[in-house]
Amino acid sequence: MTTQSKRAPSLIERTKTQALARNKLRLADLVALIRRRVTDVVEGFYDIGEALREVLDKKLYAAEGHKSLEAFLKAEAMMSGRQARKLIAVVRKVPREKALTLGQERAYALVAYTDATPEDDSPAQLVADGAKIGAKPAGEASVRDIKAATRAVNAEARARRPKTEAARAKEKADAALVKALRALLREAGLARADVTLVRGDVRVTITRAAAERATR
Numbered sequence: 272m273t274t275q276s277k278r279a280p281s282l283i284e285r286t287k288t289q290a291l292a293r294n295k296l297r298l299a300d301l302v303a304l305i306r307r308r309v310t311d312v313v314e315g316f317y318d319i320g321e322a323l324r325e326v327l328d329k330k331l332y333a334a335e336g337h338k339s340l341e342a343f344l345k346a347e348a349m350m351s352g353r354q355a356r357k358l359i360a361v362v363r364k365v366p367r368e369k370a371l372t373l374g375q376e377r378a379y380a381l382v383a384y385t386d387a388t389p390e391d392d393s394p395a396q397l398v399a400d401g402a403k404i405g406a407k408p409a410g411e412a413s414v415r416d417i418k419a420a421t422r423a424v425n426a427e428a429r430a431r432r433p434k435t436e437a438a439r440a441k442e443k444a445d446a447a448l449v450k451a452l453r454a455l456l457r458e459a460g461l462a463r464a465d466v467t468l469v470r471g472d473v474r475v476t477i478t479r480a481a482a483e484r485a486t487r
Contacts, residue, residue, distance in 0.1 A: 294334035301326055305349060316375040317367050320358035327359060369395045373410070380417035381409065387424045448473070460485050 280288070301322040308315030308322075323340070326332055332343035341352035349355075361370055361378045364385070370378045373394075381394035384404065392400065398410040404420045405412060412420075434442075449466045452473065456464040465476040477485075 291334055294329075294331050298326065298331045298334050301331070302347060302349075316358055317362060317370050320362035323355050324359045324362050365394050369398065373398070376414045377412075377417065380414045380421070384417050384421045384424070387421050387428070 304322050305319050308319045326343070327340045332338075332340055335343065335346075337343040337346060340355060344350055344352055344355055357379045358375070360382050361375065364382045365373070365378050373381065378394065381397065385392070385394050385397065392402070394409075397404075398408075401408045401410070403409070405416045407413075407416060409417075445468050449468065452466045452475070453464070456462070456466070456475065461477055461481055463477070463481060467474050467476070
């Protein structure tokens with residue numbers, strides 16, 4: 272009885288195996304680069320972002336069996352997915368020299384600002400044109416200034432957005448709850464108490480003098 276020889280791998284199978292091997296080697300190189308640069312993140316954040324962008328765009332994380340960039344980063348205990356996405360966003364939107372001049376946090380803040388204001392230019396163009404963010408030119412605005420301007424733009428956009436039936440119903444229910452609580456507080460001698468709803472919390476604010484009168 273003769274032993275049947277194993278079937279030789281096909282050309283497609285050999286090509287896939289070779290591609291996987293190449294991707295594993297490239298992924299290992301990029302992981303090594305990221306780990307080296309993490310210790311010098313102030314100057315190396317752009318290199319880290321470029322490496323992460325390649326891992327994401329080419330789906331190199333799949334070479335080690337990961338289903339997403341976030342899963343890969345978690346397995347490698349490298350950084351959070353949120354931080355990685357920030358670095359990738361900077362690399363996609365801001366040229367290297369400009370990003371290094373701005374610094375990581377300010378560069379990303381400008382990316383978030385221009386994403387919220389699609390009619391505006393790129394972060395680099397805003398800086399080059401001396402466009403104002405608040406009272407300061409974009410290149411001089413602090414991270415806090417830029418984030419505040421972004422929040423204001425997003426709030427304005429939300430205010431212009433048509434409200435859904437569910438949102439209107441919630442507003443009506445919230446108003447009824449506040450009205451009922453204020454009535455109860457008036458009966459307790461706290462007519463000037465302030466009632467606000469913050470996410471899932473109800474907050475009642477009264478002055479110390481009012482509290483002392485109510486507890487006598």
